[in-house]
Amino acid sequence: MGIGMRELLVILVVALLVFGTKKLKTIGSDLGGAVRGFKKAMEDGENETTVARSDPPTSPKIADASTASTASEAKKETIA
Secondary structure, three states: OOOOHHHHHHHHHHHHHHHOHHHHHHHHHHHHHHHHHHHHHHHHHHHHHHHHHHOOOOOOOOOOHHHHHHHHHHHHHHHO
8 A cells, every 4th residue: 555666766867857866866865965954853852841841940039138137137136
């Protein structure tokens, strides 16, 4: 039911006649580079989701100047 060896050979011969050897070589190398880039992007995406799931983001605590000075004053009062 699938593509057999004979059908694949006919397709390759027709492609060779239509595009030529030099053009097929550049098409093949471009296609190979695209597949490698796609696989690398998929692996990077999987690594990012794994890291994101294991380390939940934490929000930094920001103290403004007014609360910091009153907290230090309150600390000084409790010590004295």
